[in-house]
Amino acid sequence: MWMVIHGLIASAIGIAVGLAINWFPESASTQAGPIDRLYDILIWVSVPVFVTVTIIVLFSVQNFRMRPGEEQLDGPPIHGNTRLEVIWTAIPAIILVVLCGYAWVVLRDIEEAQAGEMRVNVVGQQFAWTFEYPQADGEPVRSKHLYLPKDQPVRFSVRAIDVIHDFWVPAFRMKIDAVPGIETGYRITPNRLGTYPVVCAELCGLGHAVMRATTRVVEPAAFERWIAQQKAPAQASEDGEVDGKALFTDGNGAATACGACHTLADAATSSATGPDLDEVLADKDAAYIEREIVDPNAEITPGFQTGIMPPNYGDTLSSDELEALVTYLGEVAGK
Ligand code: HEC
Numbered sequence: 222m223w224m225v226i227h228g229l230i231a232s233a234i235g236i237a238v239g240l241a242i243n244w245f246p247e248s249a250s251t252q253a254g255p256i257d258r259l260y261d262i263l264i265w266v267s268v269p270v271f272v273t274v275t276i277i278v279l280f281s282v283q284n285f286r287m288r289p290g291e292e293q294l295d296g297p298p299i300h301g302n303t304r305l306e307v308i309w310t311a312i313p314a315i316i317l318v319v320l321c322g323y324a325w326v327v328l329r330d331i332e333e334a335q336a337g338e339m340r341v342n343v344v345g346q347q348f349a350w351t352f353e354y355p356q357a358d359g360e361p362v363r364s365k366h367l368y369l370p371k372d373q374p375v376r377f378s379v380r381a382i383d384v385i386h387d388f389w390v391p392a393f394r395m396k397i398d399a400v401p402g403i404e405t406g407y408r409i410t411p412n413r414l415g416t417y418p419v420v421c422a423e424l425c426g427l428g429h430a431v432m433r434a435t436t437r438v439v440e441p442a443a444f445e446r447w448i449a450q451q452k453a454p455a456q457a458s459e460d461g462e463v464d465g466k467a468l469f470t471d472g473n474g475a476a477t478a479c480g481a482c483h484t485l486a487d488a489a490t491s492s493a494t495g496p497d498l499d500e501v502l503a504d505k506d507a508a509y510i511e512r513e514i515v516d517p518n519a520e521i522t523p524g525f526q527t528g529i530m531p532p533n534y535g536d537t538l539s540s541d542e543l544e545a546l547v548t549y550l551g552e553v554a555g556k
């Protein structure tokens with residue numbers, strides 16, 4: 222009786238607390254509802270299991286513990302109880318099979334192919350995401366942030382260039398590994414306007430923590446405008462010059478923003494993943510700066526490691542962009 226009463230009270234409190242806590246961020250996809258419900262049902266089932274085990278342990282410690290003078294005694298000679306063992310094997314097995322079946326059904330339903338899906342290729346690499354939007358008329362549009370039109374079903378096709386990453390937008394709830402050599406993916410339908418973080422959920426190297434991007438769920442018309450804008454020629458300010466500062470803080474779609482890793486007062490960035498450029502570039506000339514950007518592993522700044530700064534800026538920056546960056550850094554670093 223003691224166990225049953227305390228077990229029921231503890232379970233009721235545990236379930237109430239478990240359901241009251243907001244485990245997940247605001248949801249922004251049609252997939253989130255069924256996943257959150259699945260999670261709540263797991264709380265309903267797992268709290269009583271945890272309580273049952275704990276109560277039996279506490280009760281046994283209280284009632285069957287060794288008392289002074291019993292050190293030499295052996296316990297009663299029990300050699301098993303077949304009926305009990307069948308019961309305590311069967312009940313957990315049934316609970317597991319039912320829960321797995323339910324989870325499988327939920328996953329199957331939310332991953333069903335939708336009519337008129339938009340495809341987005343997601344590419345993970347140390348330490349940035351690239352999102353590619355295939356276009357019927359030519360080159361895909363590439364972006365380092367994820368733009369999605371509201372209420373438009375999307376199928377992500379996920380790849381990795383170097384090591385295993387994991388593509389996760391917590392607000393969408395879905396998540397999958399990006400594995401070199403194979404293509405993985407999942408489907409979601411964003412259903413709430415807003416800005417949500419994209420996270421790499423697989424420890425992928427020293428820059429793992431900065432491997433973040435932004436998802437913007439926008440109205441379909443705004444999405445079309447954004448795609449059209451991206452198709453237009455590269456970032457240029459009014460006089461046709463490439464803006465070195467904008468490149469530094471925002472990157473160009475294919476090239477990761479330098480400001481994600483480097484401190485530079487003029488650009489108001491403050492990351493310490495890479496060297497403080499105000500400090501290390503104060504007395505350096507253009508040739509040195511250019512070489513360090515194109516071939517970062519040639520010479521490693523003391524106190525930092527090789528393999529963090531992307532080695533492919535020579536490809537992802539056009540020669541105009543590279544020149545603009547070098548000129549900009551030469552002018553402002555350490556000033
Ligand atoms: C993912 C993080 C990361 C990004 C993004 C990044 N860097 Fe670096 N950078 C580093 C690290 C770490 C080092 C030090 C190790 C080395 O020298 O390779 C470094 C070194 C440098 C150096 C050499 C500093 C010295 O001591 O002389 C320069 C210059 C530089 N980065 C400029 C840039 C520019 C410009 C960009 C953008 C086009 C950029 N970095 C993007 C992490 C990054």
Ligand SMILES: [Cu+2]
Binds near residue numbers: 429
């Ligand atoms: Cu990663």
